[in-house]
Amino acid sequence: MKYFPLIWFGIWRRPLRTTLILLQVAVAFALFGVLQGMKSGMDQVVANVRADVLLVSPSLESQSPLPVAYVDRLRATPGIKAATFFAVLGGTYQKPTQRVAALALESNDVWQTLLPAILLNAVIVLPKDLHALQSTRTGALITAASARKYGWHVGDRIPITSTTLQNNGSGSWVFDIVGIVSSSPQAQVGNGIFINYDYLDQAQALNKGTVAQFVVVVSDPRRAEVMSDRIDRMFANSSSPTDTAPVRVRTQQALQRIGDLNFLIRSIVSAVLVALVFSIATMMMQTVRERTPELAVLKTLGFSDLAVLLLIAAEALIVCTAGALIGLGLATGVFPFAARFLPGLSMPTVVLAYGLVGAVLISLIGVSFSALRATKLQVVDGLANR
Amino acid sequence: MASLVSLHNVIKRYVRGKQIIEVLHQLDLEVPAGQFLALMGPSGSGKTTLLNLIGGLDRPTTGEVIVAGERIDQLSSSQLAKWRARHVGFVFQFYNLMPMLSAERNIELPLLLTSLSSAQRKRNVAAALELVGLTSHAKHKPAELSGGQQQRVAIARALIADPTLLVCDEPTGDLDRASASDILGLIQVLNRQQGKTIVMVTHDQKAADYASRILHVDKGQLVEAQAGAGA
Numbered sequence: 062m063k064y065f066p067l068i069w070f071g072i073w074r075r076p077l078r079t080t081l082i083l084l085q086v087a088v089a090f091a092l093f094g095v096l097q098g099m100k101s102g103m104d105q106v107v108a109n110v111r112a113d114v115l116l117v118s119p120s121l122e123s124q125s126p127l128p129v130a131y132v133d134r135l136r137a138t139p140g141i142k143a144a145t146f147f148a149v150l151g152g153t154y155q156k157p158t159q160r161v162a163a164l165a166l167e168s169n170d171v172w173q174t175l176l177p178a179i180l181l182n183a184v185i186v187l188p189k190d191l192h193a194l195q196s197t198r199t200g201a202l203i204t205a206a207s208a209r210k211y212g213w214h215v216g217d218r219i220p221i222t223s224t225t226l227q228n229n230g231s232g233s234w235v236f237d238i239v240g241i242v243s244s245s246p247q248a249q250v251g252n253g254i255f256i257n258y259d260y261l262d263q264a265q266a267l268n269k270g271t272v273a274q275f276v277v278v279v280s281d282p283r284r285a286e287v288m289s290d291r292i293d294r295m296f297a298n299s300s301s302p303t304d305t306a307p308v309r310v311r312t313q314q315a316l317q318r319i320g321d322l323n324f325l326i327r328s329i330v331s332a333v334l335v336a337l338v339f340s341i342a343t344m345m346m347q348t349v350r351e352r353t354p355e356l357a358v359l360k361t362l363g364f365s366d367l368a369v370l371l372l373i374a375a376e377a378l379i380v381c382t383a384g385a386l387i388g389l390g391l392a393t394g395v396f397p398f399a400a401r402f403l404p405g406l407s408m409p410t411v412v413l414a415y416g417l418v419g420a421v422l423i424s425l426i427g428v429s430f431s432a433l434r435a436t437k438l439q440v441v442d443g444l445a446n447r
Numbered sequence: 448m449a450s451l452v453s454l455h456n457v458i459k460r461y462v463r464g465k466q467i468i469e470v471l472h473q474l475d476l477e478v479p480a481g482q483f484l485a486l487m488g489p490s491g492s493g494k495t496t497l498l499n500l501i502g503g504l505d506r507p508t509t510g511e512v513i514v515a516g517e518r519i520d521q522l523s524s525s526q527l528a529k530w531r532a533r534h535v536g537f538v539f540q541f542y543n544l545m546p547m548l549s550a551e552r553n554i555e556l557p558l559l560l561t562s563l564s565s566a567q568r569k570r571n572v573a574a575a576l577e578l579v580g581l582t583s584h585a586k587h588k589p590a591e592l593s594g595g596q597q598q599r600v601a602i603a604r605a606l607i608a609d610p611t612l613l614v615c616d617e618p619t620g621d622l623d624r625a626s627a628s629d630i631l632g633l634i635q636v637l638n639r640q641q642g643k644t645i646v647m648v649t650h651d652q653k654a655a656d657y658a659s660r661i662l663h664v665d666k667g668q669l670v671e672a673q674a675g676a677g678a
Contacts, residue, residue, distance in 0.1 A: 063559050063568075070547035358543045361504060362557045362604075363532020365525045440504045444543070 068375045074348070079380060082344050086384025087391065089337045090416055094392025094408065096326045097416070099399065101409040103316050110309040111178045112282035113142075115289055117275035120302040126271030127301050129262070132167075134295065135277055140288055142280045145169045146272040150261055152223035152234065154211060161207075161221055163236075163254050165261040168195045175276050176242075176255070179308055190240030194257060201236035202255040204244040210252075213238055226266045234264075277305075285309075334423060341427025345377055349431040356435050357443025366436035373435050377428035378421065385420030389413050450513075451612060451644045452478035452501050457510030459496055459667075470496045472667040474510070480611075483638040483645045485658035494648045494664040495616060501646055502614040503531045515611050532560045536605030536643075538634075540617035542597040544589040550600045551576065551585040557608040575603040579633065595626030602633060606643075613637065615647040619654050631657045 072079055117135070119127055126148075135144040150163040166172050176186050184204060194200045203213055213219060221234045236256055262269055279288045289305040296303045306314075316322065349356065356369055364372075393408045459471040470493040478484050478501075486494045499505040500512050503519045512520040515534045522530055536557075544553045551572050558568045576582045579599040589597050598618060605613055615634065619627035635657045637643045647658060655661045663670040 063565065066548070066552055067545075067556075067559070070545070070552075074547050354543060355545055358539075358545070359556070360528060361502075361531065361537050361543075363528050363560050363608075365528045367525070368560075441499050444504075444539070 064372065064375075068372060068379065071348070071352070071372065071376050072380060074352070078344065078347075082340065082380055083384045083387070085340055086337060086381055086420070087387040089333045090385040090388025090420065091391040091395075092333055092388075093330050093419070094389045094412060094416055095395055095399075096330055098392055098396060098408045098412045100322060100326045101412050102396070102399075102407055103322065105407075105409060107309060107313050107316065110312050112285055112307060112309055113279050114175065114178045114308045115277040115279060115285060115292070115305050116179065116308055116311055117277060117292055117303050117305045118273075120293075120304040123300075123302055125301050126268050126273065127275065127303065129270050129272050131296065131301075131303075132272075132275060135275060135292065138291070138295070140280050140284065140291075141277055143171050143278040144275055145171055145175065146258070146275045148258055148261055148268075148271070149273045150221070150223055150225055150234065150256065150265075152221040152225075152232075154219065154221055159211070159252075161252050161254060163201070163221065163234075163256045163261075165256050165258040166194070167258045171278070175278070179276060184242045184244045186242050187240075190242055193239040194255065197237055197239050198257060198260045199235065199237050200239040200257060202240045202242050203238055204253060205241055206244050207252060207254065208241050215240060225268075227264050228266050230266070275303075334419065338423050338427045341377055341381060341424060342430060344380075345373065345428045345431035346434075348376070349373065349435050353438065353443050354446050356438055357440050360438070360440045360443065369438075370432045370436045373432040374425065374428050377424040377432075381420045381424035381427070382417065385416055389416045449480055450477040451480040451482075451515060452476065452646065453511070453513040454497075454500070454507075455511040455513075457500065457507045457512060459493070459500065459505075460508045470667055471500075471507070474667065474669060476662075476669060478644060478646060480644050481638070481642050482660055483635065483658045484647065485655035485661045486646065486648045486664055487650070487652070487655050487661060488664035492664045493667045497664060498614055498616055498646060498648045501612075502535050502537060503527050532557060532608065534611050536608070536610040536613045538598070538601050538605050538613065538615040538618045540620040542589070542594075542601045542621075544597055544600055544604075546589050549586050549588055550581060550592065550603075553589070553600055554603045554607050556604060561608065571607055572603075575607045578606070579603045593626070594622050595629055598622060598626070598630050599633070602630070602637075606637065611644060613643050613645045615645065617648055617650065619649070619651065627651075627654065 117127070117131070119125055129146060132144050132146055135141055145167045147167065148165040150165055152161050152163065153159055154161050170188070170191065173186050173188055173191055177184055186202070190202055194202050201219065207213060215238050217238045219236050219238060221236065223232050223234055226232050227234070236254070242255070258272070277292070279285055285307040289307060292305040293303050359369055360366075393413070396408045454474055454476040457471055457474045458469065460467050460469045474497070486497060488494045496505065500507055501514060503514065503522070506520050510520070511518060517530060519527060519530060545556070554572050554575050555568055558571060563571070573582070576585055579602055581596060581599050581603070584592060584596060589600070592600065613634070618634065619630050622630060631654055634645060634647070638645050638659070645658075647654070649655050
């Protein structure tokens with residue numbers, strides 16, 4: 062502690078340079094925090110997805126809707142605990158730009174847990190709301206976000222215009238709002254509503270008896286991949302083959318579509334951190350060169366080579382760690398906004414820890430050359446500024 | 448009186464490019480404890496080299512350097528650093544103060560290497576500031592002090608750890624006549640009243656006159672001159 066003033070004044074000997082380096086370190090670590098945090102956050106989102114839930118979709122080759130009758134075969138398959146299904150009614154509300162996607166759910170209480178599972182925990186469905194939907198044929202559950210956006214209330218009748226025609230040839234569908242499901246404030250499910258499959262299936266003119274996807278819960282999450290294969294084999298020779306995968310895998314694939322995120326993040330973070338090592342090294346080389354006579358005086362007064370090395374290293378360490386703290390703090394502040402695009406995203410503590418350890422390592426690597434040079438400085442040469 | 452500084456057969460050579468330059472040739476010197484010695488000589492005569500050897504800032508190529516009973520030419524770099532902290536105070540021509548530190552922080556520097564508490568360090572610094580007459584300038588940074596005041600701070604820093612030997616390299620070389628006389632008077636008081644052994648390099652005969660003994664360094668050899676007026 063008694064050396065602190067010496068270190069502190071050494072740091073602020075050139076205030077502008079120190080401030081610029083501090084900003085550079087802060088920006089680098091903000092980038093590190095955001096990218097690394099994004100990666101860890103995404104991993105976390107994937108890890109939070111239930112491992113026992115499978116999505117059975119039409120195969121990529123056929124793309125035809127799946128027959129609802131498959132559900133009986135699925136429920137009868139050993140290893141499957143529950144199976145349900147939904148269809149999708151796409152449409153608009155009042156204006157063509159106000160799109161609404163209606164998920165038509167089979168009347169089944171399992172949706173209370175499965176709906177959050179397939180929507181990445183973006184919604185919470187209460188049993189009373191689910192029962193209200195099941196007991197009202199034309200009922201609809203809306204999200205709090207859509208209620209805010211369109212000014213909808215429970216009891217309102219809302220018309221949805223769709224290209225899916227009804228038996229009477231009309232494309233206008235009317236639903237009675239029976240409940241509002243709470244959604245995460247950041248979740249992007251604002252335009253989604255939930256309706257009854259029976260109503261949609263009976264009222265639509267085409268594709269009767271078909272569904273968009275089945276949602277299956279397996280008994281053993283460790284056998285999710287095996288069960289996916291078994292389901293696809295089961296329907297392989299039918300007119301509507303399936304493509305089954307765990308929700309977790311589907312989520313991972315969706316995230317991978319952004320690009321090879323891991324490689325991208327690793328490349329950017331590595332480049333930034335290596336550049337930072339060079340910046341720190343340059344700053345410390347300059348500072349040691351400028352202060353050669355001062356360092357020689359310290360040695361003259363009896364400071365050992367090691368003491369001089371530690372003083373120089375401490376300066377780099379403080380600047381780098383302070384910059385990293387500012388940067389990581391900024392990155393942490395960014396995450397509530399980032400979570401709007403990916404619900405559940407947050408800055409993991411481990412990234413902050415890695416960041417601080419990284420800052421220490423970068424400062425030590427960056428300062429090593431100049432600090433060693435300072436220790437090798439001959440007092441007589443240093444006093445003569447040679 | 449016993450010698451505080453003894454040099455025997457000291458040779459110092461420098462390598463400059465492909466040239467080997469012998470600066471000191473088989474030099475012998477005895478400086479008794481409590482003496483105020485002035486080393487004079489033209490530029491390049493080797494007087495600063497000799498001072499650096501005595502202060503443990505440099506090592507001889509051959510020969511023995513014994514200061515305060517220690518063969519300092521045989522000490523390792525870290526041992527030499529510790530030895531300097533304990534035994535030698537340095538005063539330079541250009542003061543060599545830390546520009547970012549206040550006068551009191553500059554003076555405190557050698558005490559950071561001791562086990563003294565913060566309160567003890569403060570007391571010692573206050574005493575040193577009083578000794579050099581700069582109590583009211585304790586918080587001033589070097590840039591806010593005159594040359595003479597800066598040299599006083601440097602002297603206080605050199606004395607703060609109570610060294611046996613004070614080594615001064617042209618301490619008045621950068622000062623006007625009045626300030627120079629002031630500083631030399633202070634150095635003489637330290638020698639006479641506190642018994643500090645002082646070795647001072649100077650070009651200036653008037654400065655050398657404050658010393659009790661004057662030696663001329665000429666072409667790497669010592670030539671005894673007349674006793675200084677301070678004898």
